[in-house]
Amino acid sequence: MTITEATDSENTVDDNTHKKSGGLLVLGKINAILDAFTLTDPTLTLADLRDRTGLPASTVQRLVANLVDQGFLDRNDAGYRVGVRMAHWAAPALQGAELVDTARPVLESLRDETGETAALFRESHGYRVCVALAETHKVVRSAMRVGLVLPLHVGSAGHVLLAWDPALREELTEKATGPGGLAAMTKATVTDLTTLNNVIDETAERGYAISSGERELGAGGVSAPVFSPQGTLLAALNLLGPSTRLTPERYEEMIHPTDPVPNMDGPAAEASTSCGGSWRTQ
Missing domain, CATH: 1.10.10.10 (Winged helix-like DNA-binding domain superfamily/Winged helix DNA-binding domain)
Structure with missing residues (x-):
């Protein structure tokens, strides 16, 4: 040996x-x-x-x-x-994303035209995350920050992300039917799967989503999808603010505009085109 x-x-x-x-x-x-x-x-x-x-x-x-x-x-x-410091570390990565840089002028334009906060949300690990923000200059505002993580089933931005991503919707269905189901953030949060599926189907059919009080009582939002050159969903463009300003009448003006009231379709289409994609509602 x-x-x-x-x-x-x-x-x-x-x-x-x-x-x-x-x-x-x-x-x-x-x-x-x-x-x-x-x-x-x-x-x-x-x-x-x-x-x-x-x-x-x-x-x-x-x-x-x-x-x-x-x-x-x-x-x-x-x-x-x-730790709060985690959000600080995450911010540079989010700010450096190509989509964020491309969408920032669109968000600022939407904010300036409407006077409300404009945000961009993407899906990450079964949640929606705010990756870009143009905050309103008004004192009374709906709370939002870059890096905020929220459930997909809560709010108009989440409904948009689910409406154009079948795999994501299937994952949420499994979660909803599992232990604990879907958690409510307010009394207005949609947690019933049948009701949520109806909301998602309606979102896909009309090309946008509206919600009120689901994430925060007294606040609401309207969202539209942003698409890639391949036609896949990239993000949800979201306009949010207090319900006292974002009233049903205001939503109606945004969705069926008469000059000079801005239309959500325009910024969403601009964001899609800026990313090399095309705007579509179906």
């Missing part, structure tokens, strides 16, 4: 490989902890995190302490929640 001694270089390679695999293992545990937080459960205790991740209590306690120190998590009296 011959015994071969490992060289220094071989030992170094083994050490590096071990460190790399160990680092990936830690990242996987951190990912599991962050994934444990949801819109319906934004604040969790150490016990909650242990139960949801299956990690040992000592591991959860150590990693959570490190995540708080680095700003990934914030601590309050009720427990822990995803």
Whole structure:
């Protein structure tokens, strides 16, 4: 039997490989902890995190302490929640997206013409995320920020994203019929699957969606789809504001305009064309 001694270089390679695999293992545990937080459960205790991740209590306690120190998590009296600093880190990535840069002038134009906040939403991991925003100059406004994550079934932008993405709609159906169903953000949130399907079908048929009070009582919005050159859905263009200003009569003017009242179809078509796509409602 011959015994071969490992060289220094071989030992170094083994050490590096071990460190790399160990680092990936830690990242996987951190990912599991962050994934444990949801819109319906934004604040969790150490016990909650242990139960949801299956990690040992000592591991959860150590990693959570490190995540708080680095700003990934914030601590309050009720427990822990995803840190505000995460949104700060996410903003440059969103701002650098080609779609966001292309749509920004459209959002600003829509904001200036209507006086209300204009936003762009995209789907991400089963939710809708605000990726661009042109906020109203008025003092009274509907709360919105870049990076805000919302359920797909809540609000007109979510209805648009579901209306033109069959796979996404199928995923939501599975979620709605599973444990817990669809969560309500207000008493006006549509959580019944049959009713929601009717809303989505109507959205696809008429080419836009209107909602009121689903995300925030006293606020509403109207949304239209933005398409890629291949005709696939890219995003939902959303105009939002207080219900005192976005009245049924105001929606009617936007959808069936008489000059100089702006029409949502125009900005949505402009955004689609800017992205190399074409406007369509069917």
